[in-house]
Amino acid sequence: MSEKVLMLGNEAIARGAYEAGVKVSAAYPGTPSTEISENIVRYKDCIYAEWSPNEKVATEVAIGASMSGVRSMASMKHVGVNVASDPLYTVSYIGVNGGMVLVAADDPGLYSSQNEQDTRAVARAAHVPVLEPSDSQEAKDFVIAAYELSEKYDTPVILRTTTRLAHSQGLVELGERQEIPDKPYEKNIPKNVMMPGNAIKRHIYVEQRELRMSQDGGRMDINRVEYNDTSIGVITSGIPYQYVKEVLPEASVLKLGMVNPLPRPLIEEFAAKVDKLYVVEELDPIIEEQVKSWGISVIGKEIFTVQGEYSANLLRKAMLGQDVTAVPADVPVRPPILCPSCPHRSTFHVLKQLNLHAAGDIGCYTLGAVAPLNVVDTTVCMGSSISTLHGMEKAKGKDYIKNWVAVIGDSTFMHTGVNSLMNMVYNQSTATVLILDNSTTGMTGHQDHAATGKTLQGDHTYAIDIVGICKAMGVPSVQFCDAFDIAKLRPMIKAAVESDELSVIVVKGPCALLEKRTWLTPCHIDPEKCRRCGMCMKPGCPAITKKDDGSIVIDDTMCNRCGLCEKICPFGAISRL
Amino acid sequence: MDTKNIMIVGVGGQGTLLTSRILGGLAMKAGYDVKLSEVHGMAQRGGSVVTFVRYGDKVAEPIVEEGQADVLIAFERLEALRYAHFLKKDGVIIVNDQRMDPMPVVIGNARYPEHILEELSEKYTVYAVDAMAEAKKLRNLRTFNVVVLGMAARYMDFSKEQWIEVITATVPPKTVDVNLQAFEVGYNKKGEQTV
Known part of the structure; x- marks a missing residue:
């Protein structure tokens, strides 16, 4: 038997990419997906891996690599899929040349996210197949299976994980890398140029493909029926499968590896053989509602929650009426906070002294909303600080935002903030934007980005100059200041918010964890x-x-x-x- | 063997992740099936952090649930109290006797509970060690986790040699000696500090 090692789910996905012969990987960091790229880069001798500025770009990089004839991967957190959804919905029509996999990491329980959305719903809408592993070994195996399906059915494939899978470790049996020969590029305008006349035909193909995959699902190894006692049957997938095995070891289980499209004949066959049928799935009733629409009676969200993570105890309570939960001690909460010596604390201290509101963004500095700072008023999504502040000004006038600033980190600014700032210049904003530049992607654990001068593969590269970009776009006032030089920063911010011109202040200070x-x-x-x-x-x-x-x-x-x-x-x- | 359930709890940044990886490596070397669950991202920034290690013949779920933990390793007193209800009736708590005020306590919105160790001792077997003081003596504060692990080692299914082997393989190469010393300090504390 070959070597077994303990691997994080994300590390196993990276290993799967290596063994599947992937040649190009692109991603933007986001919990719980970040460690995929951090591990893929260990195979940089045979996989080109990059941090792209955002998930849309990363997905398009993977699409291009696939079109050229090699296997490619894009990885991101669930909300990154929203950013990537524009190319995703259309690459579903185009399909692939070399296999293409998009890894989407959902976050039930909101360990480190702004919402709890279910990627399977996006995949259904985009008509993209989804595989969902339930442990580290499957995480690796399913990546390999995903590439086979991708090429067999001419489709991009989503590998969906959740935080619990991504950040759990389990034993994984290692295999060899398959050397997949590059496919030749073939000019194929009807397939690759999605203008109406071509897309209308590809849409027909997409619908047929989905039906075919649904029919073929019963013959796929990744969908598995475990018949035991047939008085209870459970349809499940992913991490919830493990909870089902803990609680109902005697029940019959249909473990789905492919959760979109659903293998309808297999499900109908299973449903006919069991007396009482449950669907156990975290988040939305994606499987349940489809199965019910086929006229099959199942028990699902009427006893299970659509929120948060499941557990064996949760299943015990819902399915068996056994409440084994113990009463926790009544203790003060310990919310996450900015680290000692975090440069954001210094900036927020100044904002608080000046009695300013901050339109916030995604990063460690979102924690500026937490007591005792309480200076961050809003947080929506990556890049939104700048554009939401712009919306406020246009709604209520320039005087209304004289006690507001936008705060955004350097990595988030490069991600999508830059577009929002372009809009401020174009549409004549008078706002003040603070770019909190700690020279890294902090919250996700220090990844490089386009303005740091280093690539994912560790090479030195051109560092995009944030001050230079702002000036080139035509921002009338661009300044920078050390985050801890509060004697200088305070009057600088005060003058900027009072002025009637758009101002950017780049507030510099290295991440406390790096220094x-x-x-x-x-x-x-x-x-x-x-x-x-x-x-x-x-x-x-x-x-x-x-x-x-x-x-x-x-x-x-x-x-x-x-x-x-x-x-x-x-x-x-x-x-x- | 029945699955053994270990929980490691602490404050984000205290090294619960490294500790769980040491334990996971140990269980794997000893030939068990192993699963670990970790916490990454926002919660690591000074929040309450919990990691799980499960090992046995065959492990399904990667998390330890309420009423299931055999051993609770806590790097801070309040965190021991927060997660104590995850322990089995005869569960063991190994706790670093340190107080770190969470922000609601710092700003005066909540009180840090008093007599935590005494309260826990009424229900569980509690072993406490001031690991920070021991680590200070070793002139390397980061070794405090390994002091705690040394103490916990007495209550798990591995030989001292196995511990030493895995610690050597897991910690940064330059810190092997000091970490092994830290382990020794914790290991020899057995019984001394029982509350």
């Missing part, structure tokens, strides 16, 4: 000078706490020596002694 300033000594509060006014605690640094006797102390193991507290103490009680 452990151990060469400096930690900040220290002199108890003789401290008057316990609490000013230093206002920015919410976790290293500064008040003891039961009312004295304020800095934990020297947590302090990362940014000196913000030193600057804001009105009594000179804090120093780096």
Whole structure:
């Protein structure tokens, strides 16, 4: 038997790409998908891997690679699929030359996302097949199966994962890389140029393809029937399959590997053999509603929730009436917070002092909405800070936004913020935009992007100049400032919001996790000078706490020596002694 | 063997992930089927973090659920209390005796519970160690996790040699010696600090 190793679901997907002979991979980081690319790059001798500026670009890169005749992959989180949906809906018509897989990572339970959408619904609308693995071994195997189906049925294939699968580890048996010869590129305008006359014919093909895959589903190894006691039958897929096995080891199970299109004949056959039929699926009733529409009676969301992650205990309660949940202790919550010495804290402290509202965006700085900062008023999606602020100005006039700024990170700005800023220039905004430049994609664990000067494969490259882009677009006022230089930053922001012209301020400060300033000594509060006014605690640094006797102390193991507290103490009680 | 359920809880950034990987590697080397669940992304930024390690003959779900954990390894007192109800009736808690105030406590909206260890000891077997103090003595604060693991090692199914082998393979190469010292400190604490 070949070697077995413990692998994260995402690592297994990367291994699957390697073994399937993939040659091009493109992605934008997003929890819970990021580690796919971080592991694919380990195979850079045979796979070209890149961070693209956003998921639409990544998907188009994969489409181009497929058209040219090699196997390609694009990977992203569920909301990234929205950004990529424009090419996705149409590549469904075009199909593939080399196999193409889009990995979409859903986040039931919202561990690190702005919504809980179900990619299977998008895939149904786009008529793209979806495979869903239930452990790390399947994550690898299903990637390989996805490429075979992609080429056999001339279709892109979505591999859908969830946070629990992506971030669980299990044993995986390693295989060899298949060397897939490059297919020749063939000029084929009716297939590859989606203008109305061609697309109308391809649409017919898409519908036929979906029907064919549904019919063939019963013969696919990835769909598996486990007949046991037939008084209870369960249709399930993905991680929920594991919960079903924990709770109902004796039940008959139809484990679907392909969740779109559904293998209708197989499901009908299974339904006819069991007495009571359940569908166990996280999030939306995608399988359930289709099965019900065929006149089959199933129990689904009337006993299971459409929200959050499932568990064996949840199934026990819903299916068996066994409530084994214990009462948790009543303890204070511990929400995520900005790290000690995070440059965003310094910027938010200034915004709070100036009494400004911030239109927020996606990144660590979304945490500026959390107490005690509470300065971020809105968060919608990547790039939206700039455009929502623009909408406010156009709705209510330029005076209305004199106490507003937009805040967006450098990676998010490169993702889609740049389009929104272009709109502000074109449509004569007077807003103030702060680009919080920490020189990395912070929240997802420090990935490079188009403005960092380094590629995913570790090569040095041209670093797109953020200040230069803003100037080139015609933003009348572009400045930059060190995030911790609050004496300079405060008047700069104040003047920008008061002015009647569009301003961009690039606020620079490295991510605190990338710069452990151990060469400096930690900040220290002199108890003789401290008057316990609490000013230093206002920015919410976790290293500064008040003891039961009312004295304020800095934990020297947590302090990362940014000196913000030193600057804001009105009594000179804090120093780096 | 029945599946053994371990939980590792702490504050984002404390190294629960590395610890769970050490445990996972250990169980795999010992020939068990293993599954681990980790937390990445936003929750890692100073939030409450929980990782699961399950090993046995055949493991299905990758998570440990309420009432199932054999051992709870907690890197902070409040987090031990938060997840204690995941333990089995005769479960064991290994806790780093450290207080880290969550933001609602820092800003005065909530109180940090007192007498946590005493409260937990009424229901469970609790072993506490001030791992930060021990790590400070070793002049490497990051080894505090391994001090805690050393203590936990007494309550799991692996030999000392197996632990040493896996720690050596998992931690950054430059820190192998200090981490093995940290393990030794924790391992020899057995019984000393029982509450």
